[in-house]
Amino acid sequence: MSTGIFLLVAATVAVAAFIQGTVGVGFALVVAPVVGMVAPELLPVALLILMLPLNCYVTWREHPELDKTGAGWITAGRTVGALIGLWIIAQITQHELNLLIGASTILAAVISLCAPSFAPGRKAFMAAGVVTGVTETATGIGGPALAMVYQHQRAPILRSTIALCFALGEIISLVLLCAMGRVTPDLFVSAIALVPAVVVGAYLSRFSHHRFDGKVLRTSVMAFAIVSGTVMLYQSMS
Template sequence: MSWTVLLAAGGIVLIGAVVQGAVGYGLNLIAGPLLALLDPVFVPVPILLIACFLAGAYALRELRAVQWHGVGWAMVGRVPGNLLGVLALALLPVSGFNLVIGATVLLCVVLSVLTWRPRVTRPGLVVAGTASGAFGTVSAIGGPPMALLYQNESGPAVRATLNAFFLVASVSSVVTLAVAGQVRGEHLVAGAMLLPFIAVGYLVSGPLRDLLAGPRLRVAVLGVAGASALVLIGRSIL
């Protein structure tokens, strides 16, 4: 791997880390597709490894705000959601399913802007966890379902709870890949080389949390979700 590729990958990861620290999600959404274009070795194991470290650090930073019951009920849906995603990959055209995912997320964003005010309930958490598992397995965009559900919660609760959920989900994915024999030495090295960049992103994101307090955070959550949906739709059509 050349220094040019490493620096480009590091810059992408840094931006994703800053967004996730300020909004609550965004690392995989931003970095996943771009890292795959730079060098396939970065996806999925290395990015999942750094996602574990980053989500853990962000959850610890606002640990008192983590809604653990929400994490638990979302994980109840995450596992069958992963299986649904695998089934979809086996039976359905990926581009068509990605188009459905993008359209669904975009519809939820539009409804949120107009009238929809989701409440964090047990059924809602299970549904969001299931959607996160299915969407993440197929398109690597598993953040929006949980983020949309939590959009009206306080900033610390949004960031801490989402990152705690992503920590558990990422660890489970890494363990699954390791059991399947998909984790190799080169993946560990690639992940380790990206760690300094997420450390910088962690530090930079701290002051941004104050800028995204109250309604601004909700706008940011909806903006990131809407952008991811549009990118996914465009990628499916073109």
């Protein structure tokens, strides 16, 4: 990875960490399309590694608001979905993975924007967990399904619960990817080099998470995701 590409990815990671630290979702939706265009070899391993410290921090910061019951059911579904995601990445090429990332980014963002208000129960939590396991393990993108079930809850509940589900799920996905030989030393080093960008974004979010209008910021994230996903699809198909 050249210096210019590294700086671009680092800046994207810092912005994404700030957004997720503020809103509760958005990191993968912002980072995955950009990384898929300039450094696709980093997906999904580096993305999962980078999200782990960010989500641990957000969980710790807002743990009093945690929905433990919902997190439990989501994690159960997430484990099943991770196995399906592993099968997907074992069957497709990098080009096909880029198409999947672009399409799943657009679809996930549109669904999150259009989903009607509802009170989630056990089945909804399990379904969100399965979908998250599949998409996050295969592409690094897992937030929209969780955002959809929690989008009408208070912001601290959304942020803390989604962060915990992410952290647990990322550990599961990384263990499975390690078993498949997908976590190489080069990928690990590249991810670690980008951790300072995560720290910067997460630190700045502590000054804004209680001030920003979550709905407006979240809508902006989803709009960016749709544009990025569209560009990635266009480049992959051209």
